[in-house]
Amino acid sequence: xxxxxxxxxxxxxxxxxxxxxxxxxxxxxxxxxxxxxxxxxxxxxxxxxxxxxxxxxxxxxxxxxxxxxxxxxxxxxxxxxxxxxxxxxxxxxxxxxxxxxxxxxxxxxxxxxxxxxxxxxxxxxxxxxxxxxxxxxxxxxxxxxxxxxxxxxxxxxxxxxxxxxxxxxxxxxxxxxxxxxxxxxxxxxxxxxxxxxxxxxxxxxxxxxxxxxxxxxxxxxxxxxxxxxxxxxxxxxxxxxxxxxxxxxxxxxxxxxxxxxxxxxxxxxx
Numbered sequence: 001x002x003x004x005x006x007x008x009x010x011x012x013x014x015x016x017x018x019x020x021x022x023x024x025x026x027x028x029x030x031x032x033x034x035x036x037x038x039x040x041x042x043x044x045x046x047x048x049x050x051x052x053x054x055x056x057x058x059x060x061x062x063x064x065x066x067x068x069x070x071x072x073x074x075x076x077x078x079x080x081x082x083x084x085x086x087x088x089x090x091x092x093x094x095x096x097x098x099x100x101x102x103x104x105x106x107x108x109x110x111x112x113x114x115x116x117x118x119x120x121x122x123x124x125x126x127x128x129x130x131x132x133x134x135x136x137x138x139x140x141x142x143x144x145x146x147x148x149x150x151x152x153x154x155x156x157x158x159x160x161x162x163x164x165x166x167x168x169x170x171x172x173x174x175x176x177x178x179x180x181x182x183x184x185x186x187x188x189x190x191x192x193x194x195x196x197x198x199x200x201x202x203x204x205x206x207x208x209x210x211x212x213x214x215x216x217x218x219x220x221x222x223x224x225x226x227x228x229x230x231x232x233x234x235x236x237x238x239x240x241x242x243x244x245x246x247x248x249x250x251x252x253x254x255x256x257x258x259x260x261x262x263x264x265x266x267x268x269x270x
Contacts, residue, residue, distance in 0.1 A: 001150070002179045006188065008146050015193050018043045018088040023195065026081050036077060037069045040084060049087045050080065058112050058268050078131055082115065086138045090145065099148035099157050101164060102232045110232035111138045113265055117226050121261035129219065136202050136223055141232055143185025147178060168234045168243070171207040181207040183227070221251045229262060236266060 021039045025031060040046055047068055054071040055064060065071050072080045097107055114137035122130050151157050156177055163173045171181040187204035190196070205212035205220045206227055212220045229236060229244035241262055248255045 001154070001177075004154075005146060005150050005178065005180055005185060008150055009185075009188055009192050012146075012189065012192065013092050016043075016088045016092050018046060019085055022081055022085055022088070031077060033069070033072055033077060036080065037072055040068050040072075040080075043088065043091075045091050046084050046088055050084055053083055053108070053112065056112065058116060060268070079115070079134070082131075082135045082138050083111075086111070086142060089142060093145045096148045096152065097144070099151050099160065100144055100170075100233055101161060106232045106235065107141060107144075109269075110141060110230050110235055113235060113269070114138075114226050114230040116268065117230060117261055117265050118222070120264045121226075121258055122222070132198060132202070133219060133223055133226075135196070136199055137226060137230075139190065139199060140183045140186050140203055140206060140223065140227060142189055143182040143187075144232075146185050146189065147174065147180075147182060150178060164233065168231075168237070168239055170231060170233055175207075183207050221247075221253070225251070225253070225258065236262065 018039065022036070025036055025039060040050060050068060050071050051065060054061065054075060059074070061074055065074060075083070097103060115134045118130060118133050118137060122133070151160050160173060160177060163176075164170065167173060171183070174181045183203050183206040187200045190200045190203065201212075201216055202219050202223060205216065206223050209217070209220050209224055225244050225247045228247055229240050231240055234240040241259075244262070245255050245259060248258045
């Protein structure tokens with residue numbers, strides 16, 4: 001099954017030109033806001049998505065955001081990049097979220113909630129660490145796009161859904177049926193497209209924390225906790241929050257600070 005999944009990844013289309021240009025911009029020493037706006041405005045689908053996100057209740061801006069430039073000004077250059085790269089990737093892939101019992105909105109909300117949870121929970125941490133983790137939150141579920149296709153092709157959808165209804169540990173179900181998890185698949189996709197190697201290293205071990213290297217362990221543990229609380233299939237449910245708090249204790253992190261951050265995010269979307 002793993003070999004089939006890797007072959008499915010090799011069938012993916014080339015990276016959208018928008019992503020190539022944004023990645024080049026992201027790594028540039030000279031990052032002018034107007035240049036980023038120009039790149040985005042050349043892709044109508046990304047414009048629509050960015051404005052929808054900027055106007056979501058999560059941010060609560062006082063007036064409606066109607067232009068790309070205002071959206072980038074309000075969200076910031078880095079956050080805008082983190083949002084639009086996965087969106088541009090999704091625009092060229094066949095999406096069937098029904099396999100996971102979620103909608104496109106659930107998928108987007110999971111990334112937004114995750115990013116805001118990290119932003120609030122780690123507000124006193126190093127900005128570089130926060131940025132790396134926030135970028136990861138917008139990418140760790142990309143693997144679902146490939147795994148849903150493989151489940152369909154192998155007629156495993158009914159079994160997968162049945163088990164999903166009985167168990168919120170999605171990575172365990174994926175490992176049993178496919179011998180790989182969403183996050184690991186996301187890492188393989190990033191490798192195939194030769195995207196940020198630091199992000200690949202984090203994504204690769206989110207569902208396999210005990211086997212990651214010492215240098216990455218703290219980042220992976222943080223992302224594992226956030227992914228547990230804000231999984232698209234069980235987004236901030238009582239069970240997923242409880243599981244996240246248990247993991248925080250296991251990883252010797254401040255459970256109260258995490259809980260306060262979760263409540264903050266919930267207050268933004270309630």
